[in-house]
Amino acid sequence: xxxxxxxxxxxxxxxxxxxxxxxxxxxxxxxxxxxxxxxxxxxxxxxxxxxxxxxxxxxxxxxxxxxxxxxxxxxxxxxxxxxxxxxxxxxxxxxxxxxxxxxxxxxxxxxxxxxxxxxxxxxxxxxxxxxxxxxxxxxxxxxxxxxxxxxxxxxxxxxxxxxxxxxxxxxxxxxxxxxxxxxxxxxxxxxxxxxxxxxxxxxxxxxxxxxxxxxxxxxxxxxxxxxxxxxxxxxxxxxxxxxxxxxxxxxxxxxxxxxxxxxxxxxxxxxxxxxxxxxxxxxxxxxxxxxxxxxxxxxxxxxxxxxxxxxxxxxxxxxxxxxxxxxxxxxxxxxxxxxxxxxxxxxxxxxxxxxxxxxxxxxxxxxxxxxxxxxxxxxxxxxxxxxxxxxxxxxxxxxxxxxxxxxxxxxxxxxxxxxxxxxxxxxxxxxxxxxxxxxxxxxxxxxxxxxxxxxxxxxxxxxxxxxxxxxxxxxxxxxxxxxxxxxxxxxxxxxxxxxxxxxxxxxxxxxxxxxxxxxxxxxxxxxxxxxxxxxxxxxxxxxxxxxxxxxxxxxxxxxxxxxxxxxxxxxxxxxxxxxxxxxxxxxxxxxxxxxxxxxxxxxxxxxxxxxxxxxxxxxxxxxxxxxxxxxxxxxxxxxxxxxxxxxxxxxxxxxxxxxxxxxxxxxxxxxxxxxxxxxxxxxxxxxxxx
Amino acid sequence: xxxxxxxxxxxxxxxxxxxxxxxxxxxxxxxxxxxxxxxxxxxxxxxxxxxxxxxxxxxxxxxxxxx
Numbered sequence: 001x002x003x004x005x006x007x008x009x010x011x012x013x014x015x016x017x018x019x020x021x022x023x024x025x026x027x028x029x030x031x032x033x034x035x036x037x038x039x040x041x042x043x044x045x046x047x048x049x050x051x052x053x054x055x056x057x058x059x060x061x062x063x064x065x066x067x068x069x070x071x072x073x074x075x076x077x078x079x080x081x082x083x084x085x086x087x088x089x090x091x092x093x094x095x096x097x098x099x100x101x102x103x104x105x106x107x108x109x110x111x112x113x114x115x116x117x118x119x120x121x122x123x124x125x126x127x128x129x130x131x132x133x134x135x136x137x138x139x140x141x142x143x144x145x146x147x148x149x150x151x152x153x154x155x156x157x158x159x160x161x162x163x164x165x166x167x168x169x170x171x172x173x174x175x176x177x178x179x180x181x182x183x184x185x186x187x188x189x190x191x192x193x194x195x196x197x198x199x200x201x202x203x204x205x206x207x208x209x210x211x212x213x214x215x216x217x218x219x220x221x222x223x224x225x226x227x228x229x230x231x232x233x234x235x236x237x238x239x240x241x242x243x244x245x246x247x248x249x250x251x252x253x254x255x256x257x258x259x260x261x262x263x264x265x266x267x268x269x270x271x272x273x274x275x276x277x278x279x280x281x282x283x284x285x286x287x288x289x290x291x292x293x294x295x296x297x298x299x300x301x302x303x304x305x306x307x308x309x310x311x312x313x314x315x316x317x318x319x320x321x322x323x324x325x326x327x328x329x330x331x332x333x334x335x336x337x338x339x340x341x342x343x344x345x346x347x348x349x350x351x352x353x354x355x356x357x358x359x360x361x362x363x364x365x366x367x368x369x370x371x372x373x374x375x376x377x378x379x380x381x382x383x384x385x386x387x388x389x390x391x392x393x394x395x396x397x398x399x400x401x402x403x404x405x406x407x408x409x410x411x412x413x414x415x416x417x418x419x420x421x422x423x424x425x426x427x428x429x430x431x432x433x434x435x436x437x438x439x440x441x442x443x444x445x446x447x448x449x450x451x452x453x454x455x456x457x458x459x460x461x462x463x464x465x466x467x468x469x470x471x472x473x474x475x476x477x478x479x480x481x482x483x484x485x486x487x488x489x490x491x492x493x494x495x496x497x498x499x500x501x502x503x504x505x506x507x508x509x510x511x512x513x514x515x516x517x518x519x520x521x522x523x524x525x526x527x528x529x530x531x532x533x534x535x536x537x538x539x540x541x542x543x544x545x546x547x548x549x550x551x552x553x554x555x556x557x558x559x560x561x562x563x564x565x566x567x568x569x570x571x572x573x574x575x576x577x578x579x580x581x582x583x584x585x586x587x588x589x590x591x592x593x594x595x596x597x598x599x600x601x602x603x604x605x606x607x608x609x610x611x612x613x614x615x616x617x618x619x620x621x622x623x624x625x626x627x628x629x630x631x632x633x634x635x636x637x638x639x640x641x642x643x644x645x646x647x648x649x650x651x652x653x654x655x656x657x658x659x660x661x662x663x664x665x666x667x668x669x670x671x672x673x674x675x676x677x678x679x680x681x682x683x684x685x686x687x688x689x690x
Numbered sequence: 691x692x693x694x695x696x697x698x699x700x701x702x703x704x705x706x707x708x709x710x711x712x713x714x715x716x717x718x719x720x721x722x723x724x725x726x727x728x729x730x731x732x733x734x735x736x737x738x739x740x741x742x743x744x745x746x747x748x749x750x751x752x753x754x755x756x757x
Contacts, residue, residue, distance in 0.1 A: 207695065521751065
């Protein structure tokens with residue numbers, strides 16, 4: 001199976017473009033579409049995905065944003081419409097027609113198919129969901145494929161038709177994916193992804209449908225057995241019909257829930273990403289800013305306290321000039337020295353009087369006596385000698401008192417206060433005032449910043465509430481799903497017992513009607529299918545693990561560390577080293593996660609044996625050089641078509657050489673501007689010029 | 691035939707189906723016929739070829755057994 005062409009009308013930046021894809025022949029299975037970013041690669045990817053699967057493809061469209069305020073079904077519908085409302089080309093909005101169209105030509109088993117989806121818009125560009133069209137044509141004469149008469153839900157019928165004929169939306173992520181976004185798959189719960197992937201790709205849903213059909217068929221056969229007089233048989237038959245009907249309803253509800261749950265998982269992931277990207281960082285930033293504001297306010301408060309203390313204290317002295325303060329202190333110190341000197345000197349005068357009395361007494365008693373006429377001169381000489389002891393005055397002694405009104409203690413305290421003012425020069429007080437003002441201004445500025453940031457808090461709150469609502473909804477859906485499984489088991493048990501009872505009655509009556517034999521045969525094949533549904537996945541996971549090991553080893557550059565990949569019966573994937581350590585727990589790089597998911601995708605696709613084309617947007621996004629070569633080789637060495645949407649720097653040089661022999665066609669996207677509007681177009685590239 | 695049920699197409703799956711069919715004394719060919727009918731009933735497979743009904747398949751088994 002392969003795409004023959006893809007044609008786009010008014011789709012995003014494409015006004016009209018047609019991509020022709022050659023039939024893969026031998027090893028030539030790759031179509032390479034190269035373009036710089038923003039030239040229309042992802043738009044092409046989205047067009048093919050939505051063109052095939054409609055709104056059920058939303059979970060694999062990375063650019064879709066879910067409206068998490070509505071309930072789940074409404075949310076999908078609104079998100080689909082919101083996404084499409086951005087797709088209509090600008091020229092079509094202004095000049096019409098207000099519709100965009102995607103047509104995909106497919107060839108399968110030598111038969112041609114054409115799937116066309118048309119979306120209609122208001123002239124404002126807003127999508128009109130009620131007017132979506134889907135047209136499918138089949139065969140050389142383009143016979144329309146339409147639901148049988150009496151089909152109530154034609155959307156459902158078309159969905160089933162595409163799922164059974166080509167691929168179901170649940171399996172699409174294994175064939176159509178964005179290399180940059182494949183990280184998202186890596187963060188999703190793997191068990192369900194692996195289980196659903198294997199289940200879908202093995203075609204188990206078809207067996208489930210067959211089981212249901214055979215069950216109904218067996219009932220009809222039994223109904224045709226006429227034993228009106230035997231009321232017991234009738235009762236048993238009615239019970240079987242009632243139980244079968246209940247079982248069908250439960251299975252239908254279970255399938256619906258199985259489809260809803262991955263959607264709600266995607267919405268939860270998407271909301272978590274939004275919260276993770278913006279809100280946590282915002283909350284953390286607001287927290288840091290509030291702390292900064294508090295720090296500045298505290299600083300301002302301390303500076304204000306200092307300034308207030310000065311105002312209440314010696315600010316007048318502090319703002320006086322430093323030289324006045326210094327000379328005042330010098331004078332006061334000199335006066336203190338003088339006071340001390342005078343105190344010593346005045347104390348000496350009292351001693352001098354006593355000295356003179358004693359000296360005169362000794363002088364009168366001298367033998368031989370000194371003439372009395374010399375006594376006065378001798379005492380005067382002694383007094384002069386005594387007085388000379390106090391001169392010159394000590395160093396630093398004041399010549400006179402300026403502050404005569406102050407005691408020595410007061411002068412000492414004055415000196416201490418003037419000393420304490422040394423840290424408060426006029427410049428320093430000015431600086432304090434400046435820092436105070438600066439801190440206040442900073443605090444105000446920061447407050448404004450975090451208040452602005454906090455203005456987006458309602459968005460955070462809205463996302464958190466949405467996440468809570470989604471998680472609750474998911475929980476209740478999962479609870480219901482589990483309850484359905486239990487009910488199915490119980491009803492199946494009752495049904496089996498009733499069928500056995502019915503068999504006994506009819507045997508007793510010796511009835512051998514062909515209808516009953518058919519019913520019995522149908523029951524036996526129902527029982528066979530039941531067994532296959534139970535045993536298929538555990539048997540196949542071994543194959544998936546083997547293929548995944550091979551894919552991993554050819555893609556990853558650290559492959560020597562991985563001995564094998566194992567998948568448990570409950571579909572948990574383990575990447576084991578020789579010693580049994582699960583390397584998934586210790587392999588955190590983005591590139592390794594991408595390779596892991598790509599290996600899983602490759603393995604499931606390979607085991608399925610399906611040849612549905614691979615379409616990979618930016619396949620080498622986060623990979624190292626070795627990984628890039630490995631991934632390219634693994635992707636392209638498959639049975640079936642591969643469409644690589646590469647940037648102009650991705651599949652070049654050695655990467656291009658690695659797959660050159662496999663390239664069947666190459667295109668480049670070009671953009672030209674027409675009267676101010678960008679228009680993407682496609683141009684074929686000759687292979688020998690690549 | 692039964693192109694969409696990879697379980698019957700890949701080696702591991704087919705071996706498993708054969709094993710269980712043998713155990714239950716049922717036929718993988720009949721199962722494939724039934725799948726084709728199921729697909730044609732859903733309007734998704736070309737109707738040329740088998741284009742039969744469950745009745746014909748089960749009656750065919752009877753006839754084969756009787757022969």
